[in-house]
Amino acid sequence: MTGSLGKGHPLPRHPSQSLKGRPARTWSMAWQLARRELRGGLKGFRIFLACLVLGVAAIAAVGSVSQSMLAGLQEDGQAILGGDMNLRLVHKEATTEQLDWFETRAAVSKISEMRAMALGPESQDETAGEASPVRRVLVELKAVDQLYPLYGAARLAPNIPLDQALAEQDGHWGAVVDKGLLRRLNVAIGDLVRVGEADYRIAATLEWEPDKASRGFTLGPTFMVAAASLAGTGLVQPGSLIRYHYRLALNEPEALDQVRADLVEAFPDAGWRINDTHNAAPRVTRFIDRLTLFLTLVGLGSLLVGGVGIGNAVRAYLDGKVATIATLKCLGAPGILIFKAYLIQILLLAAVGIVIGLGLGATSPYLVAYLLGNAFGWEASGGLYPGALALAALFGVLTAFTFSLWPLARAQAIAPASLFRDIISPNRARPKSWVIFALVACCAALAGLAIGTASNPKMASYFVIGAAGAFLLFRLTAQGLIALARRLGRPRQPALRLAITNLYRPGAPTGSVIMSLGLGLTLLVTIALIEGNLTQQVRQSLPEEAPGFYFIDIQPDQVAAFDQLVGNFDGTRDLTRVPMLRGRISAVEGTPPTQMTIPPEIEWVFRGDRGLTWSREPIPDAELLAGEWWPEDYNGEPLVSLDAQVGELLGLQPGDRLTINILGREFEVTIANLRVIDWSALSINFVMVFSPGLLESAPQSHIASVKTDPDIEDALEAAVTDQFLNVSAIRVKEALGQVAELIGHIAVAVRGIATLAILAGGLVLAGAVAAEHHRRIYDAVVFKVLGATRGRITRAFLLEYGILGLITAAIAGVIGTLAAYLVLTEVMDMPFIFLPAVVVLTALLASFLTILLGYLGTLRALSHKAAPLLRNE
Numbered sequence: 092m093t094g095s096l097g098k099g100h101p102l103p104r105h106p107s108q109s110l111k112g113r114p115a116r117t118w119s120m121a122w123q124l125a126r127r128e129l130r131g132g133l134k135g136f137r138i139f140l141a142c143l144v145l146g147v148a149a150i151a152a153v154g155s156v157s158q159s160m161l162a163g164l165q166e167d168g169q170a171i172l173g174g175d176m177n178l179r180l181v182h183k184e185a186t187t188e189q190l191d192w193f194e195t196r197a198a199v200s201k202i203s204e205m206r207a208m209a210l211g212p213e214s215q216d217e218t219a220g221e222a223s224p225v226r227r228v229l230v231e232l233k234a235v236d237q238l239y240p241l242y243g244a245a246r247l248a249p250n251i252p253l254d255q256a257l258a259e260q261d262g263h264w265g266a267v268v269d270k271g272l273l274r275r276l277n278v279a280i281g282d283l284v285r286v287g288e289a290d291y292r293i294a295a296t297l298e299w300e301p302d303k304a305s306r307g308f309t310l311g312p313t314f315m316v317a318a319a320s321l322a323g324t325g326l327v328q329p330g331s332l333i334r335y336h337y338r339l340a341l342n343e344p345e346a347l348d349q350v351r352a353d354l355v356e357a358f359p360d361a362g363w364r365i366n367d368t369h370n371a372a373p374r375v376t377r378f379i380d381r382l383t384l385f386l387t388l389v390g391l392g393s394l395l396v397g398g399v400g401i402g403n404a405v406r407a408y409l410d411g412k413v414a415t416i417a418t419l420k421c422l423g424a425p426g427i428l429i430f431k432a433y434l435i436q437i438l439l440l441a442a443v444g445i446v447i448g449l450g451l452g453a454t455s456p457y458l459v460a461y462l463l464g465n466a467f468g469w470e471a472s473g474g475l476y477p478g479a480l481a482l483a484a485l486f487g488v489l490t491a492f493t494f495s496l497w498p499l500a501r502a503q504a505i506a507p508a509s510l511f512r513d514i515i516s517p518n519r520a521r522p523k524s525w526v527i528f529a530l531v532a533c534c535a536a537l538a539g540l541a542i543g544t545a546s547n548p549k550m551a552s553y554f555v556i557g558a559a560g561a562f563l564l565f566r567l568t569a570q571g572l573i574a575l576a577r578r579l580g581r582p583r584q585p586a587l588r589l590a591i592t593n594l595y596r597p598g599a600p601t602g603s604v605i606m607s608l609g610l611g612l613t614l615l616v617t618i619a620l621i622e623g624n625l626t627q628q629v630r631q632s633l634p635e636e637a638p639g640f641y642f643i644d645i646q647p648d649q650v651a652a653f654d655q656l657v658g659n660f661d662g663t664r665d666l667t668r669v670p671m672l673r674g675r676i677s678a679v680e681g682t683p684p685t686q687m688t689i690p691p692e693i694e695w696v697f698r699g700d701r702g703l704t705w706s707r708e709p710i711p712d713a714e715l716l717a718g719e720w721w722p723e724d725y726n727g728e729p730l731v732s733l734d735a736q737v738g739e740l741l742g743l744q745p746g747d748r749l750t751i752n753i754l755g756r757e758f759e760v761t762i763a764n765l766r767v768i769d770w771s772a773l774s775i776n777f778v779m780v781f782s783p784g785l786l787e788s789a790p791q792s793h794i795a796s797v798k799t800d801p802d803i804e805d806a807l808e809a810a811v812t813d814q815f816l817n818v819s820a821i822r823v824k825e826a827l828g829q830v831a832e833l834i835g836h837i838a839v840a841v842r843g844i845a846t847l848a849i850l851a852g853g854l855v856l857a858g859a860v861a862a863e864h865h866r867r868i869y870d871a872v873v874f875k876v877l878g879a880t881r882g883r884i885t886r887a888f889l890l891e892y893g894i895l896g897l898i899t900a901a902i903a904g905v906i907g908t909l910a911a912y913l914v915l916t917e918v919m920d921m922p923f924i925f926l927p928a929v930v931v932l933t934a935l936l937a938s939f940l941t942i943l944l945g946y947l948g949t950l951r952a953l954s955h956k957a958a959p960l961l962r963n964e
Contacts, residue, residue, distance in 0.1 A: 121431035124419075128412075128436055136440050139404035143444035144451070146394025147487040151452020153387050154479025159456035162474070169368055170243030173302035174200065174338030175347055178354075178363045181673040181700045182790065183754055184335050185363075192357060196350055197339035200238040201318065204334045206643065206819045207232040207326055208812045209314055210285040211276035227808055228275045229821055230268075230314035232286060234321040241340040243301030245315075247294075249280075256294040257317040264320035265294035269312035284314075287324030287816050291316060305366070310821055326817050330672060330792035331644050362675060362752045364699035391541055392614045394490050395558055399606055402494035405437060406603075409502045416502055426503035433499055441491035448487060449480050482544060489540065493533040500526040534559075547691060550914075557910050565609040568902050569602040572895075586883055590890035601895065609899045609906075612933055616907025617914070619929045624915055638665070638774070639799035641821040642811060644792050649815055653795065656810060662803035667711075667775050668795035672786065673700040674779075677757055678750035679741060690740045696778055703753070705781040710766065718745030718764030721782045730763035730782040737778060738765040751779070758785060896939075904930040 169175060175197070178185070185193075193199045211226040237254055245253050247267055257265045263283065273296065276284060283290045297313055321327060341350060347367055354365070409416070416429055453475055500523070538555040545551035576594040594601050645653050650668070658666050676697060679687060684697040709720040716735040731749060738744070747762050760781065768776050775796050799807055808820045874884050908930065912923045 117425075117428055117431060121428055121435055124428070124432035125435040125439070128415075128432070129439070136404060136408060139401050139408075139437075139440060140444040140447070142397030142400035142404070143394075143441060143487055143491055144448040146391075146397040146490065147445050147448025147483050148451040149389075150387060150391060150394060150486055151449050151480050151483035152455035154482060155452055155456050155476045156459050158476040158479050159459065159474065162476075170240070170301045171304045172338070172366060172368055173202070173239070173243075173305065173336070174241045175341045175344050176339040176351065176365065176367045177305070178337040178339070178365055179699065180335045180337075180361075180363045182330065182333065185337055189358060189361065190337075192354075193337060193339055196343075197341045198238060198241060200241050200338040200340075201236050202239060202336040202338065203234040203318060203321055204336065205232050205326065205332060206230070206310060206821070207286050207314070207324070208816075208819050209272070209276060210812070211278050212283060225809065226276045227812055227820070228272060229311040229819055229825075230272065230286070231309050231311050232321075232324075232326070233313055233315045234318045235315060236318045239338075240301050241338050244299075245297065245301060246299035248296050248298050251295060257315070257320075259317075259320070260292065263290055263292040264317055264323075266291035267295045267297045267315045268293060269314075270296040270298070272312045272314070275312075286314065286316075287326040289320060289323045289325075291320070310825075326644070328644070328646050328792070328817060329790040330646070331817070332671075332673075332792065360677070360752060360755060360757060362700065362755055387545070389614070389618060391486065391554070392558070394486060396610045396614060398490045398494040399603075399610055401491055402498060403603055405433075405495045406498040406501075409433065409498055412502075430499055430503040433502065434495070437491065437495045437499070441488065441495075444491075445484050445487040449484060452483055453480060482540075485540065486537070489533055489537050493530065493537060496526060496530050496533065549691075553913060557906075557913070561610060561613055561906050562606070564906060565606045565899075565902065566602070568609070568898070569605045572605070572898060573601055586886040586890055589883075589887035590894065593887065593891045594894070604892070604895045605899050605902075608896065609903050612900060612903035612936075613907045613910070615936075616904055616930060616933050617910040619933070620908060620911035620926055621914055623926045623929055624911070624924050638667075638796035638823055639801075639804055640797055640807065641775075641823065642795045642797075643819050643821065645795060645815070645818055646792060649818070650793055653793075653811070653815065653818070656814060657795070657797055657807070660803070660807055660810065662800035663797050663807065665798045666795065667797070668793055669704045669706065669775055670786070670791045671702050671704050671777075671794050672753065672789055672791040674703045674751050674753040675700045676749055677752040679743070680747055681750070687741075693737050693740050696734075696737055701779070702777050703751075703779055703781060703786065704777050705783055705786040707783050710776070710780060714767040716765040716767055718762070721763055725782050726784060727782075729758060729760040729785040731760045732764050732766045732780040733762050734778045735765040735767045738762070749779075753786075753789060760785070900933060900936075904933060907933070 190199065207230055209228050209230045211228075235253075235257075239253070245267070247253065247256055248270075253267070255265075256267050259265070266284065266286075268284075273279060273293070278284060278293060280293055280295065282293055284293060285291075291314075297315060300313055300315075303313070327333065339350075341347060343350075351365060351367060412433075419429060420426075456474065456476070538559075541555055542548050542551040573595040576591050579591055582588045582591065642653070642657075645668070647670075654666065654668065657663055677683065689697055707723045707725070710732070713720075713732075717738070720732070721730050731751075733743065733749075743762060743765070745762050745764055749760050749762065751758050751760055763782065766780070768778075770776065775794060797807075804822065808822075811818055812820055908925065915923045
């Protein structure tokens, strides 16, 4: 019904009626309200923007840097690989037929690689007047032909051609070596260094090795020589662990895929591992993928932690708009108009935060390229990567909307009268069902996006489940603490009584503070424990348990003398020696690996050749999960003891059959048992151990491990390598040192992302304190009017935040420890070591941060005058 202000002036209809059924009009009015609100500036949204910028920047940076590094690998694929295609064989060389096939389609370069000991010359100790011990270093011996490298170029110092540096002069072949080897051997350019039975003249240092990235992890510096000189070293023996690479520069590079298919068809049983420019450095690619996954999930964790801050910031902002929202509702504005007006503001500000975050993430590839250069053997490719930026933007939009939805719906659902008395009697109105549905849909979209875009969906699924569990547990913790505080009674100390009462009074910050601080600390504990475990395993636990040396390439006719020398050497113990050759699994129950779905955890088992051994006696301390060991006098069909993890993941049992390709010949073997292997012990172990009969007559060498006292390591290494020139000694601690250095580089990236998590957690907690600031002001004013001193009010507030900080830290320590345990044991397949210092430090950090921010908020609240608030000004 309409009224009249006078003749010809009808009263306007109620606003809710004028907007009913007209969504376009609602959005238009909402836009006008939002635009007017935004004219007041960004006060209240600074934490909102900071949380969103940090999370989006982290995800964008990780994705962009990953893609830039992979793009660099792709662009430099020919130089990194050393050809359009690389074929690798172990133990054996390519046949004449195979070489003829290569040469009709490509230029072919042959490279032979093996590990060997480089011995420096004797030097005179001027102080003692006698010769000092000969220095020995394990090197990666690399014998190249005259075509090397097919692509790219090796850079030497002094700057001379490679073929000139490697040429034979005055009866000695030349060699080019890593610069660090000169210092370790105490030699200079022009000096002689012995490898095997040959003396090489150091002609130059290797400033740039174009194909180094394709080799992956190495145990020693490069020692490059001419292929024609390798025979003179005496290192090439039957069964020696030599890797033969055949690099092909195709006559028609565009026909790469067809040539590869023809090669597999022409020589299906060749047993070589094939790489081409599409996967020039597969180990590096896999490492980048896994590191990217881990850092992306950590970045996503930071974004989710920031999401809580977003929710706190939106709630605090809307609490500050109580009078505005109440006035609009009293004037007839429908709840949907309020919802849309503030949703527009949030989305506009979210767009600003996302754009800033994307800008920071987009610059990261250029920064990485500038800082690292070609430190990894190739240069990261600068540029914009729309896929990574779009993914980060999508995560940002979903996070901002998801965590803003509930406070927006609450503002829409609460009646005008409730809004006016919200400060003393908060109304917990339940939003409409569509809001809950939308919230569930957004959470599902975030989870689906995280899992669907991950290279390892299993690890991403763990992350999603853990994040959901953490949210739920912290929510239950807050409710439990509130219930407990109600039942504690009334302590005699006023400050403590007030602090406990503040935990459960209407509008108490208990839930928001525990959720805000808890998620950030959980992420921090998880990262710190994972990093600490990796470092602990490599630098502390493993060196104490591991052998002192591995010795490789022991020839069968040297076994007795080797055992006698090492076994009788003072200070050695636990000598273990086994025969070894190489082979690969070419079929499982008749199915080739290419036609199988192989779980990621055991993909490495099927990547080319693996070490094989045989034994009559059971492996010492072997734990058989299924089946039995064969008798010592066994003389039947070939049997194999298989790694239990491989068997379980492939669904294999004793009695099932494998086809093994050994030196180009295929043999069918029956699984006798599944054996549990603890790879972390660093003892000699193999995925497959065969029964006697099949491998004894095959060309093979032996490997050995021995534990030593630290003070006899140099003497033992000298004794073995002097008597057996072909035997290489690998110092386990030095190898672990290289791993520790690699983990140190990874830790830098992890700490960078962890810093974002800490910043996000701090911002979130600051947002939680800010969200309660207006309520603190009201409380402080009432207490002061009732006669409470500033000191008593301050102590009460600090006790309250101290209790919240300690309880939250305890819960975060438990959840973070559980998360780190699952990642290490289930994803990384490593043992878990609990590091209490990490958790205690986190608890102290949490308590300090909570009390500090609570104290700063209290000082601000206490500084307000009582009169303006009591007059409602």
